[in-house]
Amino acid sequence: MKLEVRNVTKVYESNSKERTVQALNGVSFSVEEGSILGIVGESGCGKSTLSRIVAGLEEPTSGEVLISGLPRKGIAKFIRKSSKRPIQLVFQDPYSSLNPRQTVYHAIEEVVKIYDHELDAADTQTRIFELLSSVGIGKDLSHRYPHQFSGGQRQRICIARSLAAKPEILVLDEPVSALDVSVSADIINLLLDLQREFNLTYIFVSHDLGIVKHVSDSIIVMLAGEIVEFGSWTQVMDSPKHEYTKRLIAAIPSLENLKIKETGA
Ligand SMILES: Nc1ncnc2c1ncn2[C@@H]1O[C@H](COP(=O)(O)OP(=O)(O)OP(=O)(O)O)[C@@H](O)[C@H]1O
Numbered sequence: 582m583k584l585e586v587r588n589v590t591k592v593y594e595s596n597s598k599e600r601t602v603q604a605l606n607g608v609s610f611s612v613e614e615g616s617i618l619g620i621v622g623e624s625g626c627g628k629s630t631l632s633r634i635v636a637g638l639e640e641p642t643s644g645e646v647l648i649s650g651l652p653r654k655g656i657a658k659f660i661r662k663s664s665k666r667p668i669q670l671v672f673q674d675p676y677s678s679l680n681p682r683q684t685v686y687h688a689i690e691e692v693v694k695i696y697d698h699e700l701d702a703a704d705t706q707t708r709i710f711e712l713l714s715s716v717g718i719g720k721d722l723s724h725r726y727p728h729q730f731s732g733g734q735r736q737r738i739c740i741a742r743s744l745a746a747k748p749e750i751l752v753l754d755e756p757v758s759a760l761d762v763s764v765s766a767d768i769i770n771l772l773l774d775l776q777r778e779f780n781l782t783y784i785f786v787s788h789d790l791g792i793v794k795h796v797s798d799s800i801i802v803m804l805a806g807e808i809v810e811f812g813s814w815t816q817v818m819d820s821p822k823h824e825y826t827k828r829l830i831a832a833i834p835s836l837e838n839l840k841i842k843e844t845g846a
């Protein structure tokens with residue numbers, strides 16, 4: 582499933598309409614099926630706005646998002662029939678994205694009941710345990726509540742919940758920036774394993790070029806709502822066009838202590 586973003590603009594207006602924020606300005610790019618696109622840029626450059634628009638949680642002011650060549654709006658009907666959701670968003674904060682009063686089992690069940698509604702009770706349970714196991718959470722923990730898990734485990738649960746909708750594209754908006762370095766590496770390795778296992782397409786958003794370097798096939802550098810650089814990792818590293826990209830590359834911290842698997846290994 583190819584994803585294409587065409588000339589997307591987003592303007593936020595304050596209540597008084599006196600102040601407007603141009604969060605995105607003419608953003609265009611595409612992502613090939615089964616590949617990982619990294620998006621980097623400093624705080625406020627529009628990464629989360631773009632993530633929400635791509636995932637369909639927000640509409641652009643102008644421009645469009647195409648999935649397999651079809652406008653995302655038009656595909657809504659198709660999605661309802663096909664019992665899966667092609668794009669899912671995984672948020673930065675695994676603490677606030679789970680309902681504190683819901684066990685992990687029920688958090689996953691809620692989604693499984695929408696996208697696998699034909700399953701009987703026993704098969705539903707099997708599916709829930711399967712999803713949890715794919716992210717490394719044992720079924721013996723499924724009766725627990727979110728606060729009984731660590732941040733990393735919670736992010737695993739959020740990932741399982743996203744996978745329950747059988748997406749082909751995952752938008753990961755700073756999925757590890759709320760986590761410790763060693764936990765981050767575990768989650769990134771898990772995401773890379775899942776990507777290969779299910780042939781998923783990722784849009785991996787981070788303010789950290791060092792992390793994006795390890796995961797992405799191609800990267801986008803954003804600055805103030807615009808794309809200033811787009812290309813394969815080597816293209817961007819070897820011949821960065823924009824001054825801002827050069828500064829980002831120079832500032833990549835040493836990742837020796839971050840044990841992330843090499844991609845393509
Ligand atoms: N719902 C909103 N209403 C008004 N302005 C918004 C809204 N969401 C984002 N903005 C503004 O749009 C711009 C882009 O914000 P966005 O959250 O997309 O940036 P970001 O790159 O994700 O930043 P961060 O790295 O801090 O997460 C910012 O100026 C922000 O204040």
Ligand SMILES: [Mg+2]
Pocket residue numbers: 628629630
């Ligand atoms: Mg953000």
